[in-house]
Amino acid sequence: MAARYMRRLFALWCMYAWLDLMWVTRSFQSFVLYFCGETIVAIAALSSTLLLAERFNGLGPWSKPQLIFMLGYAALVFGLLDMFFGFNVLFIGRRLGRGQFDHTLVQPQPIWLALLTDGFNPFGASGPFLTGIILISWANSFLLLTPTLMWLFLFVLNVVSSVSVVLSVSFFWGSLAFFAPRAAEEINTPLLRMFDHLKLFPLDGLSAGMVSGLLTAVPVGFIAWYPCRALLGLDSAWHAPYLTPLAALGFGLLASKLFIQGMRHYERIGSQRYRAMGHRG
Amino acid sequence: MNGSDHNATAPWDIVVELKGVSKTFRQRQRSAHLKDVARNLFRPVIREVRALQNITLTIRRGEIVAYAGPNGAGKSTTVKMLSAMLAPDVGTVRVLGYDPVRQREAYVNRIGVVFGQRTELWWDHPVAASFEWKRVVWDIPTERYERMVGVVKELLGIGEFFNSLARELSLGQRMRADLALALLHEPEILFLDEPTLGLDVLAKRNVLQFVKDLNRQHRVTVMLTSHDMSDLEQLAERIVMIDKGRLAFDGDFDRLRREFADRRHLFIETTADRYPELTGARWIESVGCRHEYQFDATHVNLVTLLEQAATQTTILDVETHRAPIDDVIADIYEHWQK
Amino acid sequence: MRLLLTRLRQYRLIAALEATSLVGEDSLFIIQFIFRFLRVVVLLSLWRVILTGRGPTDGLTLEALLTYTLIQEVFSDQLIPRTDIEWALHDGGITMRFLQPLGLVSQFTAQMVGRWAFGFVFFSLPLLLAAPLLGVNPLPANLASGGLFLLSLTLTIAVGVALEFIFAALLSYLEGSAYIVSRVRTAITLLFSGAVVPLALMPWGLGEIFRWLPFASMASAPLQIYIGVGDPLLLLATQAAWSVGLWWLARWLWEVSRERLVAYGG
Numbered sequence: 001m002a003a004r005y006m007r008r009l010f011a012l013w014c015m016y017a018w019l020d021l022m023w024v025t026r027s028f029q030s031f032v033l034y035f036c037g038e039t040i041v042a043i044a045a046l047s048s049t050l051l052l053a054e055r056f057n058g059l060g061p062w063s064k065p066q067l068i069f070m071l072g073y074a075a076l077v078f079g080l081l082d083m084f085f086g087f088n089v090l091f092i093g094r095r096l097g098r099g100q101f102d103h104t105l106v107q108p109q110p111i112w113l114a115l116l117t118d119g120f121n122p123f124g125a126s127g128p129f130l131t132g133i134i135l136i137s138w139a140n141s142f143l144l145l146t147p148t149l150m151w152l153f154l155f156v157l158n159v160v161s162s163v164s165v166v167l168s169v170s171f172f173w174g175s176l177a178f179f180a181p182r183a184a185e186e187i188n189t190p191l192l193r194m195f196d197h198l199k200l201f202p203l204d205g206l207s208a209g210m211v212s213g214l215l216t217a218v219p220v221g222f223i224a225w226y227p228c229r230a231l232l233g234l235d236s237a238w239h240a241p242y243l244t245p246l247a248a249l250g251f252g253l254l255a256s257k258l259f260i261q262g263m264r265h266y267e268r269i270g271s272q273r274y275r276a277m278g279h280r281g
Numbered sequence: 282m283n284g285s286d287h288n289a290t291a292p293w294d295i296v297v298e299l300k301g302v303s304k305t306f307r308q309r310q311r312s313a314h315l316k317d318v319a320r321n322l323f324r325p326v327i328r329e330v331r332a333l334q335n336i337t338l339t340i341r342r343g344e345i346v347a348y349a350g351p352n353g354a355g356k357s358t359t360v361k362m363l364s365a366m367l368a369p370d371v372g373t374v375r376v377l378g379y380d381p382v383r384q385r386e387a388y389v390n391r392i393g394v395v396f397g398q399r400t401e402l403w404w405d406h407p408v409a410a411s412f413e414w415k416r417v418v419w420d421i422p423t424e425r426y427e428r429m430v431g432v433v434k435e436l437l438g439i440g441e442f443f444n445s446l447a448r449e450l451s452l453g454q455r456m457r458a459d460l461a462l463a464l465l466h467e468p469e470i471l472f473l474d475e476p477t478l479g480l481d482v483l484a485k486r487n488v489l490q491f492v493k494d495l496n497r498q499h500r501v502t503v504m505l506t507s508h509d510m511s512d513l514e515q516l517a518e519r520i521v522m523i524d525k526g527r528l529a530f531d532g533d534f535d536r537l538r539r540e541f542a543d544r545r546h547l548f549i550e551t552t553a554d555r556y557p558e559l560t561g562a563r564w565i566e567s568v569g570c571r572h573e574y575q576f577d578a579t580h581v582n583l584v585t586l587l588e589q590a591a592t593q594t595t596i597l598d599v600e601t602h603r604a605p606i607d608d609v610i611a612d613i614y615e616h617w618q619k
Numbered sequence: 620m621r622l623l624l625t626r627l628r629q630y631r632l633i634a635a636l637e638a639t640s641l642v643g644e645d646s647l648f649i650i651q652f653i654f655r656f657l658r659v660v661v662l663l664s665l666w667r668v669i670l671t672g673r674g675p676t677d678g679l680t681l682e683a684l685l686t687y688t689l690i691q692e693v694f695s696d697q698l699i700p701r702t703d704i705e706w707a708l709h710d711g712g713i714t715m716r717f718l719q720p721l722g723l724v725s726q727f728t729a730q731m732v733g734r735w736a737f738g739f740v741f742f743s744l745p746l747l748l749a750a751p752l753l754g755v756n757p758l759p760a761n762l763a764s765g766g767l768f769l770l771s772l773t774l775t776i777a778v779g780v781a782l783e784f785i786f787a788a789l790l791s792y793l794e795g796s797a798y799i800v801s802r803v804r805t806a807i808t809l810l811f812s813g814a815v816v817p818l819a820l821m822p823w824g825l826g827e828i829f830r831w832l833p834f835a836s837m838a839s840a841p842l843q844i845y846i847g848v849g850d851p852l853l854l855l856a857t858q859a860a861w862s863v864g865l866w867w868l869a870r871w872l873w874e875v876s877r878e879r880l881v882a883y884g885g
Contacts, residue, residue, distance in 0.1 A: 012417060194658040263445075
């Protein structure tokens with residue numbers, strides 16, 4: 001069964017990647033626009049913190065190279081989110097609020113498989129991902145990290161966990177659109193904007209209460225700050241590299257619970273709205 | 282198209298079964314005035330809409346069933362239940378032996394659904410890309426897929442725009458492409474919700490002919506909703522009418538006419554411009570010496586009318602037609618509204 | 620006069636419809652404002668961490684910077700105005716707009732103002748009132764600054780809406796790319812306008828370069844006036860110049876692209 005799903009997953013990813021490639025390469029203008037556009041967006045977003053770091057020679061206990069590493073990590077996380085969960089999968093509130101969930105229901109596959117695959121656009125959304133890789137490499141040229149296999153494993157584990165944290169929190173709040181489609185249609189936008197903005201800043205120096213809040217209720221801290229502290233050795237506690245994965249598990253369970261509840265509600269109520277905006281285009 | 286890949290079921294078995302199905306929605310009502318914002322928010326007026334009330338309905342394999350009713354009668358709600366999008370509040374829905382909602386994945390592999398107002402096509406991609414998407418997501422074997430692409434291209438004439446972007450298609454082309462997409466996996470049942478919406482006469486005729494051929498040659502069961510009654514009468518042997526969530530009629534079109542009104546049009550050509558007064562028939566118009574009337578054949582005898590006319594004038598020619606089905610249905614809807 | 624009153628009634632209705640479109644289903648829409656509020660609270664705390672112990676930086680004290688950040692959030696919709704025109708072009712709704720007996724600019728602006736009204740009531744006002752609790756002084760540097768801020772805000776809106784129409788006209792030449800163009804534009808505007816990081820805090824004299832771009836006329840200019848930093852008359856003059864220039868450009872672009880726009884958006 002697991003092998004069958006893995007094969008389906010791979011086949012679907014290949015198919016969606018092909019659709020994405022066709023879209024991005026439909027004209028030279030389109031190709032340049034999408035690739036450069038996403039890169040510009042990623043760089044512009046990171047620039048604020050980079051410029052501040054240059055102005056103040058680092059921020060708090062973070063040196064410039066460490067900050068660049070953190071920004072690269074953040075870009076990588078959001079790059080992966082854009083690549084795997086595009087077409088409003090990440091902004092699930094929009095899909096639900098606009099009545100587009102029916103398009104998922106008519107597909108003969110589990111909902112989780114549909115949501116894991118039909119937002120896949122590895123070419124059009126590759127800009128931030130590549131920006132992240134470049135920034136991390138650039139940071140490493142100053143930091144001179146010598147990653148062991150274990151460190152690489154922890155790096156990948158934490159990146160995937162950070163992605164899961166954002167996705168889970170987005171799904172948790174977005175599920176409210178099952179119950180209030182119009183009011184919650186755009187609930188993901190301010191949430192993800194908050195994540196996108198605050199992920200760029202190290203949280204050292206904030207009050208303990210605020211940091212706790214930013215690792216629990218609004219887990220911005222797990223997007224880049226906390227995992228990078230662990231990976232760069234700024235937090236030497238033995239459990240530091242494992243806290244983000246643990247958080248991902250917890251948030252994932254919470255999100256699943258509410259999403260499934262929402263689906264049960266949707267089975268009974270359905271959607272009285274339909275708006276094609278953002279659906280497959 | 283054959284069902285050999287699917288679980289075998291007897292040819293005349295019941296494929297769709299709704300038993301005592303009811304569905305109620307709650308709708309928030311709000312005024313359009315700024316001053317009512319607070320009231321709308323904190324003390325909203327809720328309207329309960331009983332979309333379906335105790336619907337019991339069966340459809341046998343190979344039938345084409347027209348599902349009609351005035352706006353807001355519950356047609357789309359029924360189609361959504363049959364398409365695994367909605368569960369009933371009360372009662373059971375079984376299609377091909379499946380509970381559509383509980384067994385959704387396996388179930389949707391055996392049905393096809395086309396909504397006139399929505400598309401499954403990828404908007405910014407050629408039609409061919411949407412077909413390829415369908416092949417992968419529905420996991421259609423290559424040989425079967427290629428055969429079906431050939432079939433739908435020929436029968437629906439989509440070859441000419443197969444490589445055009447979906448967003449650049451006309452409405453008729455888009456509908457044909459959506460229909461073709463719905464058929465690629467050889468569904469046993471097709472649910473069509475307003476499939477001829479916005480189509481011109483020729484496109485409509487092609488779509489309807491295609492559905493007829495599909496049913497005749499491949500025994501695909503079809504359930505379709507439409508407001509175009511003449512289309513439905515051409516296509517379906519059976520019409521199920523729903524009004525305010527309740528089943529109002531289930532039978533063939535002839536019985537529908539007989540039960541509600543066998544409206545006929547009578548044309549009498551006389552020697553005079555002045556039309557004869559006929560008790561039991563309503564005069565509609567006169568063009569020269571040709572006079573048109575409408576009457577209900579269930580209550581008034583044609584011979585009686587002609588006898589009346591003969592006493593008033595000299596009859597040169599007589600012609601009768603059945604009233605168009607749209608007129609019959611409009612009368613029915615009007616009657617239900619009272 | 621009668622025509623003016625009619626127009627005002629029409630715009631008021633459009634704005635009211637937009638303002639109330641979110642209200643009436645559920646109070647869950649409040650959650651999105653809570654997220655915005657939390658973001659502001661964290662941002663203010665971050666600025667305190669970054670600037671505590673440092674003296675005024677290019678005339679910017681910590682207190683002024685906190686006021687800058689708060690007022691930027693209170694008036695975020697007005698400082699970077701966005702209409703629905705790009706989406707109307709993308710989904711074809713623009714053709715229906717041409718059928719209405721109102722100017723395009725006024726239609727979209729009225730809708731935008733309606734959306735503002737909603738955000739102002741549920742977010743901006745509460746944030747302003749909560750400012751003392753957050754340890755931020757919400758008041759302008761002085762009365763004159765407050766008055767000039769309002770004038771500057773009007774020019775900001777003029778510049779912003781002109782840019783909206785310019786980009787919309789350009790979109791007709793970049794078919795199918797409304798989404799990415801919008802994203803790039805938002806990202807660049809946020810960076811160059813000083814909305815996120817005041818231009819005064821940018822290294823290498825970048826702030827001095829950016830302040831001459833039209834984006835700086837959107838957020839940076841009015842916010843500087845509000846906190847009493849920089850020459851208000853020079854800032855206003857720059858905004859006015861950009862406003863005139865950009866509206867001329869917008870008008871010209873729409874004239875030459877009108878047919879293309881209708882074909883693209885239809």
